[in-house]
Amino acid sequence: QKEVEQDPGPLSVPEGAIVSLNCTYSNSAFQYFMWYRQYSRKGPELLMYTYSSGNKEDGRFTAQVDKSSKYISLFIRDSQPSDSATYLCAMRGSGGYQKVTFGTGTKLQVIP
Amino acid sequence: GAVVSQHPSWVICKSGTSVKIECRSLDFQATTMFWYRQFPKQSLMLMATSNEGSKATYEQGVEKDKFLINHASLTLSTLTVTSAHPEDSSFYICSAAEDNYGYTFGSGTRLTVV
Numbered sequence: 001q002k003e004v005e006q007d008p009g010p011l012s013v014p015e016g017a018i019v020s021l022n023c024t025y026s027n028s029a030f031q032y033f034m035w036y037r038q039y040s041r042k043g044p045e046l047l048m049y050t051y052s053s054g055n056k057e058d059g060r061f062t063a064q065v066d067k068s069s070k071y072i073s074l075f076i077r078d079s080q081p082s083d084s085a086t087y088l089c090a091m092r093g094s095g096g097y098q099k100v101t102f103g104t105g106t107k108l109q110v111i112p
Numbered sequence: 113g114a115v116v117s118q119h120p121s122w123v124i125c126k127s128g129t130s131v132k133i134e135c136r137s138l139d140f141q142a143t144t145m146f147w148y149r150q151f152p153k154q155s156l157m158l159m160a161t162s163n164e165g166s167k168a169t170y171e172q173g174v175e176k177d178k179f180l181i182n183h184a185s186l187t188l189s190t191l192t193v194t195s196a197h198p199e200d201s202s203f204y205i206c207s208a209a210e211d212n213y214g215y216t217f218g219s220g221t222r223l224t225v226v
Contacts, residue, residue, distance in 0.1 A: 008153075034215070043118070043205050043217035044156070088155060099146065100207075100215055104155040 003027050006089055006103030015112050019076040023089035023103045026070065030091040030101075033065050035074045038086045038105065047087075048074065079110045114140050114210040118218025125196055125225055133191045133221045135206030141186035142208035146215075147179075150203040162189040196225045 006023045013019055021035075032051055036044035048063040050056045050072075056063045062075040072091070076083055089103040115138040125131050135145055143164050148156040160181050161169040168181035178200075180192040189208075193200055205220040 036217075041203070041220070041222065043116075043220040046216065099158050099161060101158075102155045 004103045010107040012109045019079050021074040023072050029093040031094040032092050033072050034090040036088040081110045084109045114216040116208050116216045116218040122222040130194045135189045137187045137208045140210040145189040146207040148205045198225045201225045
């Protein structure tokens with residue numbers, strides 16, 4: 001079993017839809033949870049960064065972490081064609097510069 | 113925000129030659145940098161953790177003699193792929209931490225070995 005599981009998609013939605021992206025994990029030591037957006041042939045761009053359980057909102061993006069269920073989500077409201085990319089969840093433990101473990105990424109396509 | 117510059121963005125080399133990839137933190141000092149490899153339609157695979165002034169820590173299965181990492185300063189880490197072969201063709205990405213929380217990625221280097 002992988003430490004982090006993420007549905008690879010692809011996920012195709014119409015413009016304006018609410019998008020829900022999810023990851024599950026097995027390592028209870030993970031404390032920091034991140035979502036990255038990666039366009040083709042580019043490095044990942046940090047979208048959201050959350051510590052422990054709870055919600056965090058930034059513009060059209062909302063990140064949720066449920067540590068009891070080992071489940072994290074990213075919601076995108078009013079999705080735009082420019083949101084079309086691969087979204088990677090990532091997480092790490094606490095203390096020092098710990099390595100980050102990534103999900104496989106979900107490819108999202110927002111259709112105009 | 114923090115910026116990580118990676119160079120070159122793409123490189124083609126002949127089999128048997130070596131290629132050096134640079135990763136620079138432009139506006140912050142990075143004690144620790146990470147090197148990843150990504151195959152098409154796959155996630156990032158951590159290769160090694162680069163520590164300024166000390167030897168890199170390699171992940172299991174990564175050949176340290178083939179992928180040489182040097183972190184000589186707080187703003188520069190380099191990855192050298194030695195005696196490259198076609199199977200080394202991949203997308204290599206570095207990451208640096210500005211503090212204990214934020215990890216910023218470079219734009220990646222696409223290596224093609226012919």
